[in-house]
Amino acid sequence: MQENNDRPILEISNLRTYFHTEDGIVKAVDDVNFHVNAGEIVGLVGESGCGKTVTSLSIIGLVSAPGKVEGKIDFNGRDLLKLSTKEISEIRGNQISMIFQQPQSSLNPVLTVGDQITEVLHIHQDIEKEDAWDKAIEMLRLVGIPSPEKKVHAYPHEMSGGQAQRVMIAMALILNPSLLIADEPTTALDVTIQAQILDLMRGLNKEMNTAIILITHDLGVIADMVSWVAVMYAGKIVEQTSVADLYAEPLHPYTQGLIGSIPILGRKKHRLDVIPGVVPNLVDLPAGCAFASRCNRKLEICEEKMPELIVQKPRHEVRCWLYQE
C-alpha cells in the first residue's frame, strides 16, 4: 500500500516520451507521475498503444531515436535520465531488470540457458566461471525449473513458453535487483501456466523483497497481483489508486467502461458494456480529454481542455472534469 512513511525506490515525475516522426510528434507518454515503494507491486494497466510499455522502456533507458525522454526518473536518489550510457547500463540488469511478453524471442537461440544467465553475472561481478554456473543452477531451481543441472545446458528452443519465462525471471533476478519491470509477462502463456508464473512472481516478491512494476492489459491479473494501480489511456495516467478502491469505486468513465466490458467467470450477464469507438491517433490527439469522443458522461469542457490529474479523495487520483471544481 502506498503510505507516506513508505520509502519510494522509484519516483517518476512529469515523464514525457515523445517520438519525433515524419508524420508528427507521437506523444506516447505524456506527463506521467507515479512512484514505487520498496518491495511493492505496482500495476500499469491499459490497452494497446496507451503508453504502458514505453513508460517502462523509458525507465530502463531503452528508448532510442526518434524517441526523446524528458522529466525526472528518481531511482534511489539518482535521476536515471541524467546518467551516462555507461552508468545506466551498470544499473540495468543489476538493480533494475526487465522481463518481456515473448520469452522465446528475448533469449538468444544459439546460446545455452546457462551461458545467458551467467553472462549477467560476468558483466556485473568479478566471479569465477564455476561459481557463476553454480549460481545459475541455484537460480533455475528457485524459479522452479525441474532438474536444473541438466536444463542449464539446454537451448531456448528446447523449452516451453512457461519454462522460457522462468529462465527470463531467473536471469532478471539473479543479481537481486530492487526493481523488476514485467511487461505482459504472462500474456503469451496458457492460463494454467500463467497461474504458475504469477505464483512464482508473488513468491519471489515476498522472499527477495523485489519491487515489481507489472504491466498488463488484463484486469484480472492486476486484481490478483498488485497493491497500487495506474490506469493509462492515450499516453496519460487517467486514474491511480489502491487496487481495492479501483475495483470497488472506479471514478474515471474509462475505467468504469473497461471493468464493465470484460466477461467475468461466474457472473454471467446477458450483454457486456461497450466503450464505443476506438483509441485516438497519438499523432493527432484532440485538444481536450483524449477519451471525450468515447465517453458517455461527456461535458462541454471535456472537448476543449485536458483535465489535470487531481486527488479526488485520499489516495485516489483521477483525471476527469466530472470531479474537478
Add this chain to the structure above:
Amino acid sequence: MDANLTDNNIEKVTSNLGEDFVVVENLVKYFPVRGGILRRVVDHVQAVDGVSFTVKKGETLGLVGESGCGKTTVGMTMLRLLDPTGGSVKIDGANIYDLDKHQLKEMRRKAQIIFQDPYASLNPRKPIGDSIIDGLDVHKIGTPKERRQIMVDLLKKVGMEEYHAHRYPHEFSGGQRQRIGIARALALKPDFIICDEPVSALDVSIQSQVLNLLQDLQEEFNLTYLFVAHNLSVIEHISDRVAVMYLGKIVELAPSDNLFISPLHYYTQALMSAIPVPDPEAEIDRIILEGEVPTPINPPAGCRFHPRCSAATERCSQEEPQLTEYRPDHWAACWNVQI
C-alpha cells in the same frame, strides 16, 4: 433456489433449441511426424482423437482448451480444410466427407469460419469491399450491382461505413478487421459459423464490441456457432453449452451454467481456478497444476490428464475414462467424479 427448479429450467433451455444441426462423431485427426534420411513417417501427432458432439440449430457451442489441445484442428477438420483421419461430420444432415466437389462447394456456402487474425486472412492487395464480394463471385450470387449492394449492407450491419469498402486491410485497426472478417463470413448467408478465437487478438474494450455484434447477428439470422477460444470467461459469456478439450479429447461437456457452477472434471476445475478474477476481494481456492501439457505425439496412457491430476488413482493411468452423463446433459470423462 430449489434444485429441481434449476434442473427444469435447464431442460427448458436445451429443449427450446431445435434439432441437432451439426453432428460430429468420433472425429480423429493425426498429423504424421517424419524423420530419418528417407523422411519416413515415424510417429503421429494425435491432435484430435475421437471427439464427438452435437450443435443444435441456433445454439452456440463453446470449445475451450489450452494451446495444443486440438480445438482449432477440430474446427478446420469439420469444414474439410483439413482431411480427417477418421470419423464423420454431418452438417444439416449431410456427411461432409461423402460430398463430391460440387456438393462441397454448396456446403462451404452454408458453413463459414472466422479466424483469430483477420489481418492474415484478408488479402493485403485487395480493397476490403472486393474481399467481401469474393465469395458472392465464386458462388455466382446476384448481378455485380446486387453483389455491391449486399457488400454495402453487410458493412453497415457490422458497424462500418460504405466508404470503407475502397480501403485496404492495413488501413484498419484490429477490431475493424475482425468486423470485416465477420462481414465476409456473412456474405453467403451461412447457417453455421465456426468462430476460431475471434476476439483473442483484440483489446478488451474492442472485444466486448465484437462479442455483442456476434450475439446480435446470431439473433437476427438464427446462426449456429461453434465458438473456439482459450478464454473461459469469454466462452462462458457467449456459449449455451461448452466442451472442454485436453490433449485431443473432450473431457467435459455441459450446459454453460452447469459447467461453471459445478465443474466435474478435475482439469476443468483447475482451468477455472487458474483464471485471475478482476475483483481483489474475490477469494479463490487456486489449484496450481504441476508441470505442463504432455506431447500429443505420445500422450499418457489411461486418462490423458492423470499425470497432472491431484485425484489420480491406479485406474486412471491404465484405463481410459469415457464421456459419461452424470447429470442431465452434463458429461464428463473421469473415473473419480464427485457428485
